[in-house]
Amino acid sequence: MMRRLMLIGCLALPAMAAAQEGSVGIVEKRVFSMPSYTTVGGATIRDVKVGWEAYGQLNAARDNVVIVPHFFTGNSHAAGKYKPEDAAPGYWDAIIGPGKAIDTGRFYVVAVDSLVNLNTKDPNTTTTGPATTNPDTGKPWGMAFPIVTMRDFVNVQKALLDSLGVTRVHAAIGASMGSMQALEWAAAYPDLVQRVAPVIGVGEADAWTIGRVELWAQAITLDPNWNNGDYYGRAEPTAGLALALKLVTLDARHWGWADKAFGRKLAKEGDSPLASWNNRYAITATLDAVGAARARTGDANHFLYLVRANQLFVAGHENGGLEAGLARIKAKALFLPAKSDLLLAPENARKSVDILRRLGKQAEMVEIDGDGGHLDGVLAVSRVGPQIRRFMD
């Protein structure tokens, strides 16, 4: 500690500011339950449960909430650690904490697991979806689970905030699929939500996104173990899910990142891919390892439901399409697309910003610089920390 203080004493002013930033510390997962929930499509799901975490304190007026929905493969672990020895903190720890861009000294930050969250086998995720037991049959829902949308994810989150007596949402902010939910929050509950910040997000899934996520899904349905979604209690479509997750991993990146991280490096020096089919490149070996690891905690059917929810996304879900949906929004908006994003391109974010402005609303856009691709919105989000901090004020 002495050594640390001495070091701080030697540092210049910007570092002093950084020294005031802290961690939210040890966090715990909670579970929110609803006896039943009726989807946008009109189906009723009994015994709905989703996990959530909160950082900071809810104020007396209960109006200092920042809601943080998660991205496609993520969960509600946005900041802090469960145990001091955890390898890494939550995914947005760089911007959530005391003194950070989303200042937990001021805000009560609520991060929630979505319905049909991918990570059903991760003990720190709680979700309801096709892998959940249907109380009416005593068996997993499988593909009989109703098709759900971002609005459904948001409505369950709204029920959680209602249970806390929240009177106002200071901001809805999320990355990727989290940004879709954030926009959906603003469109669904315009009088509640003051600010919306879609990070690597867009107002609607365009044809490109619809097509890309579809091909992810088809890797799963190609696996014979998928068996039309009926695989619980037997061999699961792990290989198909792993390939889907490899596609996610690469689609969320960019050639700039790939070239720097791997280049043409071999998986094993001297084992040329000309000599044998077993000899690989470093990038393909890494994709295989990442896909296999992520598939171990995921559920293939949940993945398919997430794909459909993403394809169905148009902010506001109005018959009139994107413009009619965005017209519902009263919140100030700050779009933060990643410059090198190949999945949800900045042009697509720009489209929503232009519509919002044409409608007379406050909307800004700042690009996250970098060549890391879509994932820059998670791994490099601190690059727009100052912009997020200002927007929160």
Next chain:
Amino acid sequence: MMRRLMLIGCLALPAMAAAQEGSVGIVEKRVFSMPSYTTVGGATIRDVKVGWEAYGQLNAARDNVVIVPHFFTGNSHAAGKYKPEDAAPGYWDAIIGPGKAIDTGRFYVVAVDSLVNLNTKDPNTTTTGPATTNPDTGKPWGMAFPIVTMRDFVNVQKALLDSLGVTRVHAAIGASMGSMQALEWAAAYPDLVQRVAPVIGVGEADAWTIGRVELWAQAITLDPNWNNGDYYGRAEPTAGLALALKLVTLDARHWGWADKAFGRKLAKEGDSPLASWNNRYAITATLDAVGAARARTGDANHFLYLVRANQLFVAGHENGGLEAGLARIKAKALFLPAKSDLLLAPENARKSVDILRRLGKQAEMVEIDGDGGHLDGVLAVSRVGPQIRRFMD
């Protein structure tokens, strides 16, 4: 004819120039055979056959050859039609013909099928690969076929040109994998090749390309019918090959194209993807149709061999890597990447142009404008017709 002449009489000068452009007309596929070929990897293949087409006339000096290798899913049908009633001419008909950018009034244009060409079930493709009967066993090679490289593709093409007594290659030009072969021509036979024009091409497969094509391949190996490549005479891995070809189709495009061609249009008006898993978007239905159609004429093992050949590509295949390989080239180079290419990015083409220039060689780069993605190098190549025409002079 009278009507046509009258119309021409009314047209202004630029149109007159266009009117002088013609079709190569009816073309025929020929077959080149080699009793045996020894690969870069040291394996010998007996009875090698590849298809080829030629447009224009070989001159007396036999020095007016333009060699045109083909792209990943293509074959040697680069211009003209087999029958007047063919739906479409060869893929580069816009730039190959009398008076066109690659003027068959001056040049003898030779297009050749590669080894392990994908389209084994297309009667207009002739190739040698894993689906070919191994004369030593009387059975298809399967995955026992030797791993081959762009250099192998080029060496077989070189044997064809040798058989014609060709003394000089005026230019090597190709799109995508065709551009890799064109560069390999220039690096392997520097005293023979005068010009090289890689269209949507790069000097080496970078980590991004290695990763993307790997995931295409894994769609095939995930299909249980693949059976480690041993499927001849039984059910083939058609579903896996179809998914691989859907990935190719989308990866070769761009969100700009997808949005204009499909937007959020449904496959069938009124059938919302919220209501049923069977209800689809227009883009996903089209991808399915394209993938299924292309899979019908393709061979899954050949696809895997093409993937490996692409991954192995570094122009010149020198131990010293890209710079050592490019150092072998004496030809003038014109790189023509597509501005919106997400597969072989212009930055990667630029890297080779910079190296060639640093080495004191003549190298230029002109981007093909557009938002059609990689495929702009095939479908929109006429946008750089004037640049190709000048380069050929």
